[in-house]
Amino acid sequence: MAEGQALVKEIVPQSEDFSAWYVSVIRKADLMDYSPVRGCIVFKPDGYELWEACQAGLDRRFKETGHRNAYFPTLIPESFFQREKEHVEGFAPELPLVTEVGSEKLEERLALRPTSETIIGHMYAKWIQSYRDLPVLINQWANVFRWEKRTLPFLRTTEFLWQEGHTAHATEEEAREETMRMLEIYRDFVEADLAIPVVKGQKTPSERFAGAVDTYSIEAMMKDGKAVQAGTSHYLGTKFAEGFGIQFLDRDNQLKYVHTTSWGASTRLIGCIIMVHGDDRGLALPPRVAPTQVILIPIGPAKVREEVVGRSRELLQALRAAGLRARMDDRDEFSPGWKFSEYEMRGVPLRLELGPRDLAQGVVVAVRRDTGEKQALPQDGLVERVQTLLDEIQASMFQKALAFREAHSHRAATLADLGRVLEEKGGFVLAGWCGDDACERRVKEETKATARNIPFDPPERMERCLVCGREARHTVWFARAY
Amino acid sequence: MAEGQALVKEIVPQSEDFSAWYVSVIRKADLMDYSPVRGCIVFKPDGYELWEACQAGLDRRFKETGHRNAYFPTLIPESFFQREKEHVEGFAPELPLVTEVGSEKLEERLALRPTSETIIGHMYAKWIQSYRDLPVLINQWANVFRWEKRTLPFLRTTEFLWQEGHTAHATEEEAREETMRMLEIYRDFVEADLAIPVVKGQKTPSERFAGAVDTYSIEAMMKDGKAVQAGTSHYLGTKFAEGFGIQFLDRDNQLKYVHTTSWGASTRLIGCIIMVHGDDRGLALPPRVAPTQVILIPIGPAKVREEVVGRSRELLQALRAAGLRARMDDRDEFSPGWKFSEYEMRGVPLRLELGPRDLAQGVVVAVRRDTGEKQALPQDGLVERVQTLLDEIQASMFQKALAFREAHSHRAATLADLGRVLEEKGGFVLAGWCGDDACERRVKEETKATARNIPFDPPERMERCLVCGREARHTVWFARAY
Numbered sequence: 015m016a017e018g019q020a021l022v023k024e025i026v027p028q029s030e031d032f033s034a035w036y037v038s039v040i041r042k043a044d045l046m047d048y049s050p051v052r053g054c055i056v057f058k059p060d061g062y063e064l065w066e067a068c069q070a071g072l073d074r075r076f077k078e079t080g081h082r083n084a085y086f087p088t089l090i091p092e093s094f095f096q097r098e099k100e101h102v103e104g105f106a107p108e109l110p111l112v113t114e115v116g117s118e119k120l121e122e123r124l125a126l127r128p129t130s131e132t133i134i135g136h137m138y139a140k141w142i143q144s145y146r147d148l149p150v151l152i153n154q155w156a157n158v159f160r161w162e163k164r165t166l167p168f169l170r171t172t173e174f175l176w177q178e179g180h181t182a183h184a185t186e187e188e189a190r191e192e193t194m195r196m197l198e199i200y201r202d203f204v205e206a207d208l209a210i211p212v213v214k215g216q217k218t219p220s221e222r223f224a225g226a227v228d229t230y231s232i233e234a235m236m237k238d239g240k241a242v243q244a245g246t247s248h249y250l251g252t253k254f255a256e257g258f259g260i261q262f263l264d265r266d267n268q269l270k271y272v273h274t275t276s277w278g279a280s281t282r283l284i285g286c287i288i289m290v291h292g293d294d295r296g297l298a299l300p301p302r303v304a305p306t307q308v309i310l311i312p313i314g315p316a317k318v319r320e321e322v323v324g325r326s327r328e329l330l331q332a333l334r335a336a337g338l339r340a341r342m343d344d345r346d347e348f349s350p351g352w353k354f355s356e357y358e359m360r361g362v363p364l365r366l367e368l369g370p371r372d373l374a375q376g377v378v379v380a381v382r383r384d385t386g387e388k389q390a391l392p393q394d395g396l397v398e399r400v401q402t403l404l405d406e407i408q409a410s411m412f413q414k415a416l417a418f419r420e421a422h423s424h425r426a427a428t429l430a431d432l433g434r435v436l437e438e439k440g441g442f443v444l445a446g447w448c449g450d451d452a453c454e455r456r457v458k459e460e461t462k463a464t465a466r467n468i469p470f471d472p473p474e475r476m477e478r479c480l481v482c483g484r485e486a487r488h489t490v491w492f493a494r495a496y
Numbered sequence: 497m498a499e500g501q502a503l504v505k506e507i508v509p510q511s512e513d514f515s516a517w518y519v520s521v522i523r524k525a526d527l528m529d530y531s532p533v534r535g536c537i538v539f540k541p542d543g544y545e546l547w548e549a550c551q552a553g554l555d556r557r558f559k560e561t562g563h564r565n566a567y568f569p570t571l572i573p574e575s576f577f578q579r580e581k582e583h584v585e586g587f588a589p590e591l592p593l594v595t596e597v598g599s600e601k602l603e604e605r606l607a608l609r610p611t612s613e614t615i616i617g618h619m620y621a622k623w624i625q626s627y628r629d630l631p632v633l634i635n636q637w638a639n640v641f642r643w644e645k646r647t648l649p650f651l652r653t654t655e656f657l658w659q660e661g662h663t664a665h666a667t668e669e670e671a672r673e674e675t676m677r678m679l680e681i682y683r684d685f686v687e688a689d690l691a692i693p694v695v696k697g698q699k700t701p702s703e704r705f706a707g708a709v710d711t712y713s714i715e716a717m718m719k720d721g722k723a724v725q726a727g728t729s730h731y732l733g734t735k736f737a738e739g740f741g742i743q744f745l746d747r748d749n750q751l752k753y754v755h756t757t758s759w760g761a762s763t764r765l766i767g768c769i770i771m772v773h774g775d776d777r778g779l780a781l782p783p784r785v786a787p788t789q790v791i792l793i794p795i796g797p798a799k800v801r802e803e804v805v806g807r808s809r810e811l812l813q814a815l816r817a818a819g820l821r822a823r824m825d826d827r828d829e830f831s832p833g834w835k836f837s838e839y840e841m842r843g844v845p846l847r848l849e850l851g852p853r854d855l856a857q858g859v860v861v862a863v864r865r866d867t868g869e870k871q872a873l874p875q876d877g878l879v880e881r882v883q884t885l886l887d888e889i890q891a892s893m894f895q896k897a898l899a900f901r902e903a904h905s906h907r908a909a910t911l912a913d914l915g916r917v918l919e920e921k922g923g924f925v926l927a928g929w930c931g932d933d934a935c936e937r938r939v940k941e942e943t944k945a946t947a948r949n950i951p952f953d954p955p956e957r958m959e960r961c962l963v964c965g966r967e968a969r970h971t972v973w974f975a976r977a978y
């Protein structure tokens with residue numbers, strides 16, 4: 015679709031202006047377009063397929079751990095948001111409201127869901143009566159709406175796509191186990207499938223989900239050193255159970271409130287893939303989620319063309335028969351050089367070139383997107399070699415992102431330290447924190463960095479609060495964030 | 497979830513009150529629940545899994561024919577609906593409108609999409625410039641909103657889930673081919689996977705999609721003889737292209753409007769599955785889309801229990817390893833008899849019972865949900881026998897539904913005939929029609945039946961209009977419909 019036109023535009027170098035690089039890449043790779051409604055984007059096929067890959071990877075893991083999908087209404091009576099005090103404060107200002115249908119006014123205004131704890135809490139109160147009805151383990155794939163002031167494609171949009179899990183349990187212990195299980199599923203998916211290393215930890219109280227007792231997150235570092243919260247898991251205690259009356263008769267014949275959790279990951283993940291792996295040549299997609307894993311390009315003058323294309327087609331069929339997502343580009347109207355840049359820009363992990371000389375030698379030339387490395391692979395046993403190579407690329411992309419994060423992780427003993435490190439080097443900064451809201455607020459005001467999370471497994475325990483110098487209760491990762 | 501409670505309620509016999517039967521079955525089988533917002537239902541896991549099966553079957557077929565998924569915003573500027581005259585007349589009265597966010601009024605009211613021709617038309621106008629950009633073959637899985645006066649779970653709800661394909665082509669011929677290709681995909685999916693026979697045909701002008709040049713449908717007969725439109729495919733001509741300025745420079749250097757199509761199928765399909773195959777014992781699910789295809793029930797007194805359950809588990813693993821969706825119910829607290837009715841009610845296509853005597857004889861007892869037929873199957877080679885049996889059940893459910901439709905298909909020469917047939921026998925009625933709107937309107941007013949479609953392949957050509965007696969231009973299937 016108007017590809018020729020789009021390709022004329024050059025990609026802005028990352029080092030020059032990271033934001034401009036990001037926007038130029040997502041436009042050039044045809045992942046999205048802006049819509050006429052402020053902050054709402056169109057997910058074009060190349061962008062949406064990344065979301066389909068995320069859906070497949072997460073959905074499989076949810077189902078393996080006993081969760082089932084369901085679907086709840088988008089429209090939620092406005093009054094429902096009043097039932098949990100902190101929840102309404104967090105979400106009311108961004109709620110789009112349906113007030114009319116056709117030309118008739120509605121009796122009660124209906125909010126477009128920003129998240130579904132309220133409507134799901136209302137339903138669970140009807141469904142749960144006894145300990146025998148527990149646990150309830152449900153996930154929903156849905157669109158949600160938050161009228162954000164500043165938007166950025168994939169990372170913060172007025173409407174976005176996500177999954178939200180909502181579970182109910184008989185005991186706090188079981189609900190807390192579920193909260194951790196789902197956080198671990200997000201870590202596993204993001205690290206294994208997206209090749210993005212993350213830090214697991216707990217959010218500080220001021221960064222908690224509105225209405226949660228405890229919020230946990232995985233945080234990923236983008237190539238400009240900024241953080242993205244890539245998934246969250248909340249232990250909600252009995253707050254929503256009390257707000258919506260979700261009670262059950264326990265084995266001991268006592269009526270009790272259930273303990274609930276919720277957890278979510280969204281189309282922000284697409285933004286993470288781009289900002290973690292992309293470079294000045296464009297996207298670089300991890301093989302496990304790349305819609306096209308292998309692009310085959312036959313090369314050569316017209317007189318050998320038929321033979322080269324014929325052999326390429328055979329190899330293509332072998333690759334596809336093995337379940338690889340391979341495609342061939344044998345179009346005449348574009349030069350091989352043009353195609354090389356095109357598929358590099360689109361982030362295809364592996365390019366296979368086949369020319370007359372390769373044909374004679376029984377090889378294909380394989381070029382890795384991540385390293386640019388070239389190697390001749392024998393056509394015999396090609397499928398196995400390609401599979402191994404894709405695994406290597408996946409592992410090496412993770413290692414590269416991990417090394418980048420390590421290289422951009424620092425420590426700060428004081429607020430001045432933190433400010434200096436962020437200005438000079440950026441990245442994640444480890445510091446002690448006394449646990450006081452005021453100190454956390456100072457950090458934000460003076461450095462624009464926020465507490466990303468309190469990691470479960472920090473590289474070092476910091477002893478003093480970076481602001482007030484008192485004894486640190488927590489060791490925290492601070493960073494500027496999307 | 498409160499299963500015990502739900503099971504106390506009995507299923508109303510179909511013959512007594514079909515609507516009451518329907519509602520009692522979907523509640524008892526735990527497919528849905530009512531939400532606090534009028535006409536919006538909750539798709540509970542057992543209901544939603546039927547939708548997931550429909551999604552898988554359709555999505556595969558769409559991708560095999562070159563379509564790709566994308567996602568467009570839910571919110572559409574109200575003014576967009578004005579761009580196509582018939583479209584706005586059709587949809588304006590049912591449009592939910594977002595007028596405020598938080599406590600601020602929006603400058604332009606935003607409609608929740610009832611269908612996405614308008615917003616997609618707007619985007620296609622940006623994306624399409626040249627014949628090289630064509631065809632555009634995009635599908636979207638989404639929630640849509642229509643404020644229906646009367647609602648019925650799955651069949652007509654305020655919010656529902658569907659897919660909507662939207663394609664753009666250089667020529668009318670190509671767009672019309674696409675329209676027919678997608679209609680055929682719906683027929684194939686509904687007949688092969690859902691085991692529901694359908695009639696393919698063209699809608700009369702008064703039943704066309706608002707804004708279409710031609711609308712085609714597949715129509716299915718429910719067990720009360722009423723029709724459900726199970727999928728539609730529209731040739732939209734250049735109407736939306738003109739409304740949104742979707743033009744391209746053709747090979748001949750002329751600026752032309754594209755020809756567009758759209759096609760959709762929705763969660764109504766769940767309603768069709770229930771109403772076509774269900775009976776007084778509950779649901780009956782076609783094996784291809786049944787979330788559980790085989791339920792294994794070990795039987796016997798406590799002393800042989802361990803051995804029976806152990807062997808059942810081995811068989812279960814073998815079935816699952818072969819890709820069958822099999823489950824075992826070895827709960828102690830429910831009797832075998834209770835379990836038999838339970839899984840019959842939930843529509844599981846095949847039940848396997850294993851007791852001590854079966855164990856000794858090396859067999860399992862297989863019971864078909866569709867016919868109730870019992871047979872002993874050797875444990876050796878069980879997987880293959882079960883696979884064959886499921887194929888037989890699938891084919892036989894289709895044949896049974898087809899025979900039912902044939903038995904309830906009639907002919908009428910006059911309006912009086914039609915009224916009498918509908919009152920006495922119900923079902924689909926074939927009749928001639930002169931093509932006049934007035935005659936079609938008379939039929940609706942006097943019999944509450946509507947023209948379902950003009951079949952491509954009617955069993956007989958009818959010569960006279962059933963209302964005015966003039967020469968028939970079309971042979972039409974009339975029926976009362978959901």
Ligand SMILES: [Zn+2]
Pocket residue numbers: 447448449450453479480481482483484
């Ligand atoms: Zn402090």
Ligand SMILES: [Zn+2]
Pocket residue numbers: 929930931932935961962963964965966
């Ligand atoms: Zn007539």
